[in-house]
Amino acid sequence: MSILHNLAMGFSVAVTPQNFLYCLIGAFLGTLVGVFPGLGPVTTIAMLLPFTFKLPAVASLIMLSGIYYGAHHSGSTTAVMLNMPGEPTSVVICIDGHPMARQGRAGPALSIAALSSFFAGCVAVLIIACFSPVLASTGLLFGPADYASLIVMALVTASALSAESLTTTTAMAALGVLLGTVGTDVNSGTIRFAFGQPALADGVNFVAAAVGLFAFADVITHVGTLHQRVPLSAKITGLLPTRADLKASWKAILRGTAIGSGFGILPGTGPLISSFASYVMERQLATDRTRFGNGAIEGVAGPEAANNAAALTHFIPMLTLGIPAGAANALLMGALIIQGIAPGPLLISQHANLFWGVVASMWIGNLMLLVLNLPLVGIWVRLLAIPYRVLYPAVLVFCCIGVYSVSNATFDVYLAAGFALIGFVFKQLDCSPAPLILGLVLGPMLEENMRRALLLSRGDFSIFLTRPISLSMLIVTVALAVIFSRSAFRDRQARLANPQ
Amino acid sequence: MRISIGNRQRFASGLIFLAIGAFGMIDGARYRLGSATHMGPGYFPFVVSAVIALLGLASAVTSLRATPPKRVVVWHLIPLICVMAGIVAFGLLVERAGLVLAIAAVVVLGCYQRLLSRPWEVLVIGIVLVVMSVGLFIHGLGMPWQAFPS
Numbered sequence: 001m002s003i004l005h006n007l008a009m010g011f012s013v014a015v016t017p018q019n020f021l022y023c024l025i026g027a028f029l030g031t032l033v034g035v036f037p038g039l040g041p042v043t044t045i046a047m048l049l050p051f052t053f054k055l056p057a058v059a060s061l062i063m064l065s066g067i068y069y070g071a072h073h074s075g076s077t078t079a080v081m082l083n084m085p086g087e088p089t090s091v092v093i094c095i096d097g098h099p100m101a102r103q104g105r106a107g108p109a110l111s112i113a114a115l116s117s118f119f120a121g122c123v124a125v126l127i128i129a130c131f132s133p134v135l136a137s138t139g140l141l142f143g144p145a146d147y148a149s150l151i152v153m154a155l156v157t158a159s160a161l162s163a164e165s166l167t168t169t170t171a172m173a174a175l176g177v178l179l180g181t182v183g184t185d186v187n188s189g190t191i192r193f194a195f196g197q198p199a200l201a202d203g204v205n206f207v208a209a210a211v212g213l214f215a216f217a218d219v220i221t222h223v224g225t226l227h228q229r230v231p232l233s234a235k236i237t238g239l240l241p242t243r244a245d246l247k248a249s250w251k252a253i254l255r256g257t258a259i260g261s262g263f264g265i266l267p268g269t270g271p272l273i274s275s276f277a278s279y280v281m282e283r284q285l286a287t288d289r290t291r292f293g294n295g296a297i298e299g300v301a302g303p304e305a306a307n308n309a310a311a312l313t314h315f316i317p318m319l320t321l322g323i324p325a326g327a328a329n330a331l332l333m334g335a336l337i338i339q340g341i342a343p344g345p346l347l348i349s350q351h352a353n354l355f356w357g358v359v360a361s362m363w364i365g366n367l368m369l370l371v372l373n374l375p376l377v378g379i380w381v382r383l384l385a386i387p388y389r390v391l392y393p394a395v396l397v398f399c400c401i402g403v404y405s406v407s408n409a410t411f412d413v414y415l416a417a418g419f420a421l422i423g424f425v426f427k428q429l430d431c432s433p434a435p436l437i438l439g440l441v442l443g444p445m446l447e448e449n450m451r452r453a454l455l456l457s458r459g460d461f462s463i464f465l466t467r468p469i470s471l472s473m474l475i476v477t478v479a480l481a482v483i484f485s486r487s488a489f490r491d492r493q494a495r496l497a498n499p500q
Numbered sequence: 501m502r503i504s505i506g507n508r509q510r511f512a513s514g515l516i517f518l519a520i521g522a523f524g525m526i527d528g529a530r531y532r533l534g535s536a537t538h539m540g541p542g543y544f545p546f547v548v549s550a551v552i553a554l555l556g557l558a559s560a561v562t563s564l565r566a567t568p569p570k571r572v573v574v575w576h577l578i579p580l581i582c583v584m585a586g587i588v589a590f591g592l593l594v595e596r597a598g599l600v601l602a603i604a605a606v607v608v609l610g611c612y613q614r615l616l617s618r619p620w621e622v623l624v625i626g627i628v629l630v631v632m633s634v635g636l637f638i639h640g641l642g643m644p645w646q647a648f649p650s
Contacts, residue, residue, distance in 0.1 A: 054641070165510060167562065171517045171555035174548055178524055181545045190531055190541040216587065223579040223610075389614070390625060396583065396610045397603050397629045400590040401637060408644075413591035417584050424580055428573055429513040447544045459537035 003129055010356030014364055019062050022055070023361045026063035027368040030070015034086045035078055035380045038222050038388040039395070041071035041087075042434075045331050046214040047395060050207050050402035057339045058354050061332060062361045065315065068328045069121070069362065072271060072311040073369045074380065076113045076304055080106055081381055089271045089307045092279045096292060096299030103295055108241040112249055112297055113304040114373045115241075120257040120305035121366035124312035127261050128319075128359050132348060135320040139345030145453035145463045149473035151446045154267040154323045156477045159435050160484040161268025169435045172426070176439020177446060179204050187451065199411040206334045208403050208412045209440060212419025213433040214327070215399045219392045220424050241297075249301035252282050256302035260309030266480075267317060267325040267438075271310040278306035312362055319355060321345060323442070327434035330441045337441075506566040509573060514560030521553025582612040598646040599638065603630050 013019060029048075033039045045064050052060030075087030080097035093113065100109040142150065155177075159169035182193040183203030194200040241249075256278040263274040282302040283292045292299055317323040322343035324330040333343050341351055348355045373380075403416045423433050457463035464470050505511045528549055534540025586609030594602040607626040608615065614622050637643045 165559065165562075165566075167555050167559040168510060168513055168517075171513075171552055171559060174552045174555065175517070175520060178520075178545060178548045178552060181548070185531075185541040187539075188532070188541045192531060192541055192545060193527065216583065219610075220580050220583050223576075223583065223613075389611070390621075393607050393610050393625050394629060396586065396606050397633060400587055400594075400602070400606055401599075401633060404591070404594060405637070405643060410591040410595060413594075414588060417587040417591070420584060420587065421580070426513070428575060429509040429516070430569065430573075431513050443548075447539075450544065451539045454536050454539065459535060461536065 003133070006133075006352070006356045007129055007360060009352070010358075010360030011364075013058065013353050013357030014062070014360035018056075019059055019357065019361060020364070022059045022063040023066055023365050024368060026066020027070045027365045027372060029063075030067040030072075031074040031369065031372050031380065032383070033067065034071030034074035034090075035384060036388075036391070037078065037084060037086055038391065040218065041068045042327050042331065043215045043218045043395070044071075045328055046207075046210040047399050047402060049210060049331060049335055050406045052335060053338060053406070057336060057341055057351075058357050060335060060339070061354065061358050062365075064332055064335065065358060065362065066365045068314075069308065069311040069365065070369055070372075072307050073114070073117050073366075074373055075307075076117075076300070077110065077373065077377060077380055078384065080109045080113065080300070082384070089275050089311075092275045092303045093300055095279070096294070096296045099293070099295035100297070100300070105295065108245050109297070109300050110377055111374055112241050112245060112301050114370055116249065116253040116256065116301045116305040117308040117373075118366055118370045119253055120260060120307075120309040121312060121369075122363065123257050124261055124264070124309045125359060125363045125366070127313060128316055128362070132316060132320045132355070132359075135316065136345045136348045139321045142345070142469060143453070143467060144449040144451075144456065145467050146469040146473065148446055148449040148453055149464055149470040149477075150321065150323060151442050151449070153473045153477040153480075154317070154325070155435065155439060155442065157480050158267040158326070158438055160481045161266060161270070161273060164430050164432055166481060166484075168431050172431050172433070173435035173439040176436035176441075177443035178439075179209070179436070180440050180443025181447065186448075197411070199409060199415075204440065205406065205412050205415055206338070206440065207406050208415040209419050210331050210334065210437060211399050211403050212416035213423040213437060215395060216416060216420035217423025217427060217433065219395055220420060221427055222388060223392060245297050248297050252278075252298035252302035253305045255281060255285075256305030256307075257309045259302075260306035260311075261313045263306070264310030264313030265316050265325070267323065270314050270325065271307050274306035274310040275303035278302040308366075315358075315362075318343060319347060319358070322347070322445070324438060327437050330434075330437045334441055505564055507563040507568055509569065510563035510566060511560050514556045514558070514563055517552050517556025517559060519556075521549045521551070521556055524549025524552065578612070582609050586610045594645070596649070598648045598650075599634060600630050600647050601649065603633055 029044060030041060033041055033044045044067050071087055072089055075085055075090030076093040076097060078084045078086045079090040079093035080101050083094050083098040085091045085094055097109050155173040156170060159173055160166055182200055184191050184201055191201050259278045260274040264270040279299055282298040283289055286292065286298065314325050314329060317325045318329040318333050324333045336343050400413060403412050406412060426433060453463055525546055528542045528545035531542030532540035533542045533546060586606040589605035589609060590602045593605055604626055607622060607629060611622045634647050638645055638647055
């Protein structure tokens with residue numbers, strides 16, 4: 001089977017000393033970041049992005065993706081131990097994980113969480129390996145109209161699958177697209193929206209925008225509000241789960257993996273939704289629902305598996321079609337573009353080393369995370385004693401240096417400060433910056449494809465509706481927008497996100 | 501007649517989007533619009549700005565009768581001003597006065613809360629970051645930056 005052959009090649013790429021090391025660094029940083037509630041994987045990726053340009057693309061992608069899925073693994077650690085989710089996706093784990101810890105069963109909770117994450121990771125890697133080539137070859141059938149509709153679908157879906165109002169998030173995505181038009185128009189040579197600044201003639205510096213919107217805005221929001229008084233409550237005695245635990249959880253793990261793999265592929269907050277959906281499903285299917293909220297192990301196993309499966313399948317759209325499914329993937333895609341690699345359906349064939357190397361390293365990373373999360377759990381929890389006020393100056397300094405280092409331009413630093421302001425204002429107004437960065441990355445592609453589509457159809461807009469692929473994309477867009485914007489869904493999600 | 505606004509945040513953001521969209525439409529029209537077959541440089545920005553303006557309007561209108569959010573939003577402006585000042589200071593200083601002073605500015609301004617209560621902590625953080633950065637970037641990676649003012 002050619003998939004086995006490709007995976008073998010991928011493993012040979014992934015186990016080179018450099019790539020192995022960067023996988024370890026990524027997994028380590030991801031675990032670290034996942035444990036601290038003030039730092040998130042997107043902030044960390046934005047912060048490290050400028051420094052990865054000196055590395056070969058494979059190594060940087062391996063490391064940065066390790067940070068992403070590593071954080072999803074370890075967010076449950078603090079959720080179980082301290083009733084404090086390290087990542088938003090781990091909120092659901094608090095509900096049944098922390099009661100388990102209070103009953104003295106923190107060890108089994110953590111190990112079931114780690115095992116279900118590992119299992120989900122293995123399955124997700126297999127799915128990526130089998131599904132991606134098929135999806136990529138489908139992508140090659142896309143014409144410009146289909147691609148334009150696909151991008152619109154991605155942007156609207158990403159907005160629909162988030163917790164805020166649909167109009168607001170779609171407007172943010174559109175704003176990102178508009179920001180993407182700043183700079184020199186490729187077709188006419190006209191410089192758009194540069195306001196006399198020569199630095200803007202090349203467009204808005206993607207790194208400055210990413211760092212400003214995510215890292216800086218994040219720090220500004222947290223400096224004002226984060227109070228760290230973290231008591232170390234639960235002690236971990238026995239790590240191993242009992243046979244009863246395993247018997248109770250294995251079905252939840254399977255179901256969670258299925259849910260996560262499915263939701264992760266959709267653009268938007270796949271991991272967040274899948275852990276929530278898995279919890280709801282486990283509770284509905286349980287014979288004794290009163291156990292939930294009081295330490296039901298299925299409430300830990302299912303959502304953990306869903307969360308981790310979604311984190312990995314989240315990469316599929318970016319790697320196969322060049323459509324990032326979330327902010328983190330948008331940053332990774334921006335990094336690839338700057339490194340000279342054009343993401344799209346041809347990535348798998350033209351950069352086979354890169355693709356299969358990353359896929360193989362995802363599995364290796366999952367294995368490393370199993371080791372990092374379980375035996376070292378005590379260390380991570382103790383590290384939480386480091387107050388945020390010591391960490392954030394380091395984040396600020398590294399981000400400033402990083403942004404400056406991209407082209408030794410102080411303008412980029414000012415631009416990042418400007419984006420920090422924009423990010424802060426919009427966060428205060430409940431507008432998430434993730435759709436904006438998606439729009440910024442996808443905007444130029446959208447314009448180019450629209451232009452080509454209209455050229456081919458001689459100005460006839462109905463081409464977007466007559467081509468079958470394009471039509472189905474648009475139908476899915478409308479359907480998802482309608483389904484997910486119904487207030488009942490949002491209320492439930494909001495209620496689960498705020499258990500207090 | 502008092503108009504009660506249900507969801508203030510959404511109303512405000514809706515207005516902002518409306519304004520941005522309007523600006524984009526006006527400014528975008530400065531560039532040649534062209535036709536659908538041959539899109540000029542202004543075509544796409546104009547269309548996207550129109551979309552933003554419409555969404556902003558829809559957002560503002562629906563927010564009037566929306567339920568107010570549970571979360572109380574406090575505008576902490578001092579962290580915003582101080583951190584931004586630190587970042588801008590970095591940009592101003594890094595080429596004129598060297599990396600060390602630029603980092604010092606970021607740390608001092610970023611840790612504005614503790615300058616009087618825990619100055620030694622700020623000092624230690626600053627020294628550690630300066631040493632790490634100079635060591636890593638100038639000596640380790642060989643970036644062509646000055647550490648000190650020339």
